[in-house]
Structure formats: structure tokens, C-alpha cells
Amino acid sequence: MDAEELRLDGNAAAGLLGEVFPFEMTTAIGTCAGCGRAQAVGALVLYRGGMGAVLRCPSCDTALIRVASIRGAHLLDLTGTTCLRIPGEA
Amino acid sequence: MLSAGPTPRTRLDRWDSVVEGEIDQPRRWTWEEFRSLPVEAVTKDIHCVTKWSKFDTSWTAVSVDTLLAGVETSAEYVVAYCDGGYTTNLPLEDVIGGKTWVAYEYEGEPLEPAHGGPARLLVPHLYLWKSAKWVRGLELLIADRPGFWETLGYHNRGDPWGEERYAGD
Numbered sequence: 001m002d003a004e005e006l007r008l009d010g011n012a013a014a015g016l017l018g019e020v021f022p023f024e025m026t027t028a029i030g031t032c033a034g035c036g037r038a039q040a041v042g043a044l045v046l047y048r049g050g051m052g053a054v055l056r057c058p059s060c061d062t063a064l065i066r067v068a069s070i071r072g073a074h075l076l077d078l079t080g081t082t083c084l085r086i087p088g089e090a
Numbered sequence: 091m092l093s094a095g096p097t098p099r100t101r102l103d104r105w106d107s108v109v110e111g112e113i114d115q116p117r118r119w120t121w122e123e124f125r126s127l128p129v130e131a132v133t134k135d136i137h138c139v140t141k142w143s144k145f146d147t148s149w150t151a152v153s154v155d156t157l158l159a160g161v162e163t164s165a166e167y168v169v170a171y172c173d174g175g176y177t178t179n180l181p182l183e184d185v186i187g188g189k190t191w192v193a194y195e196y197e198g199e200p201l202e203p204a205h206g207g208p209a210r211l212l213v214p215h216l217y218l219w220k221s222a223k224w225v226r227g228l229e230l231l232i233a234d235r236p237g238f239w240e241t242l243g244y245h246n247r248g249d250p251w252g253e254e255r256y257a258g259d
């Protein structure tokens with residue numbers, strides 16, 4: 001009785017994250033607030049359903065990034081990410 | 091309801107159901123104890139915020155009134171918490187008075203893990219994200235504490251008839 005939800009590779013979030021961040025987010029390195037592991041956003045596990053998208057740590061399932069797209073706005077929660085390392089121009 | 095995470099699979103011998111928080115003595119039921127509580131056959135329509143409804147769904151469930159029977163509390167809010175870390179908040183008014191259940195069978199069969207088994211909250215008068223899958227406890231609170239979707243732009247109460255989808259509706 002519940003809606004279908006997709007479990008995807010974090011790289012599948014590239015389009016959505018590209019609407020939120022002005023840089024390539026899937027290659028940014030996020031540190032998990034749950035277990036401390038640092039990994040590329042593209043290596044997280046994406047759960048994408050009708051209410052929002054959640055990128056979780058493949059080790060401990062902590063939600064590092066949550067995005068809901070509501071009435072033309074994106075609502076973003078990064079409380080599960082203690083640090084985000086964004087590669088710059090060399 | 092969209093929990094946006096992996097499906098937990100808690101063994102029944104490790105499962106319990108708890109009522110805690112603003113209560114003189116926390117209450118806890120093992121699976122066996124929970125299954126010996128009075129049950130109700132509940133047939134209700136359910137409504138998802140993503141704009142689908144399903145009519146006449148039938149459940150075997152324990153009323154939250156049974157879990158809270160005799161409780162004296164100054165709490166006005168409840169947070170349901172779940173295996174997998176999901177939470178959702180409700181006014182106490184919305185979980186008492188025969189409106190809310192903890193369900194463990196769907197259409198006469200044990201509730202499958204994908205649909206929230208072994209047990210899920212059933213709050214048919216609110217949007218389905220309030221019917222928390224894999225529910226393990228209710229925490230009674232003096233002050234409201236918004237849950238997983240309520241902190242990400244969804245409505246704090248989620249009444250389908252008021253079309254309370256998003257914060258500010």
C-alpha cells in the first residue's frame with residue numbers, strides 16, 4: 001500500500017543536485033556525521049521517492065543529504081554531513 | 091509513506107514497543123505481549139501526499155488508546171520513532187480517541203517489511219507519512235518536535251481534507 005521508491009547509485013542525483021549547487025556535487029567529498037567516513041557524494045546511496053531525495057552513507061545509513069522539491073523551491077538538509085569538500089579550480 | 095531508506099528487518103524476539111517520555115513509568119511490550127493486547131479490525135481509506143489514495147484498506151491493529159490506557163500525562167505531542175531512524179510528530183489529540191493504531195496485519199496477512207512490518211503506525215485521518223513504518227515507540231512530549239519530513243518542508247500536521255501538504259498550507 002506504499003508508493004514505490006527507487007534505490008539508486010548516488011551519481012543518479014547529479015541532475016537534482018545540479019539544480020541546487022553551482023558546482024559538480026557528485027565529486028564533492030562529504031564526511032558522514034554518523035560514522036566519520038569521507039566519500040564522494042556520488043558514492044552515497046540515493047533513495048528517491050515522491051516526497052524527496054535522500055542520500056545515505058553506504059556504511060551506516062545516515063542521511064547525509066536530504067532534498068525536497070516543493071512548489072518550485074528546493075529544501076536542503078545537510079545535518080548528516082559534518083564537512084563537505086568541494087574541489088576548486090586548480 | 092516514503093521512508094527514504096533501507097528496509098529494516100528486526101527479529102521478533104528483539105522487537106519491542108515502548109511508550110515513554112512524559113509518563114510516570116515507561117511502558118514496554120515484547121512482541122508476544124503486544125500480540126496479546128486487544129485487537130481491532132480496521133477498514134479505512136489511506137491518502138498519500140503524493141496525490142494517490144487507496145480505499146477500504148483493512149488492517150489488524152492495536153488502538154493507541156489501549157497503549158495509553160490509564161496514562162496521566164501533561165504531554166500535548168507525540169513523536170513516533172522507528173527502526174531505521176524515521177520519526178514523525180503528532181499532536182496527542184490525533185493519536186487518541188479511536189483514530190490511530192499500531193497495525194501488524196494488512197488484508198489478513200502479517201505486515202511485510204516493505205510495508206512497515208512487523209508493525210506500523212496507522213493514522214488514516216492524516217497523510218500517510220504520519221503512518222510511520224517499523225514503529226517501535228511513542229515518546230510523549232511537552233513541546234512539539236518535528237520529524238523526518240516535517241523538518242524538510244512538509245506540513246506539521248498533514249490533514250488531507252485541509253490539503254495540509256507543505257509548511258504554510
Ligand SMILES: [Zn+2]
Nearest residue numbers: 032035057060
Ligand atoms: Zn556513515
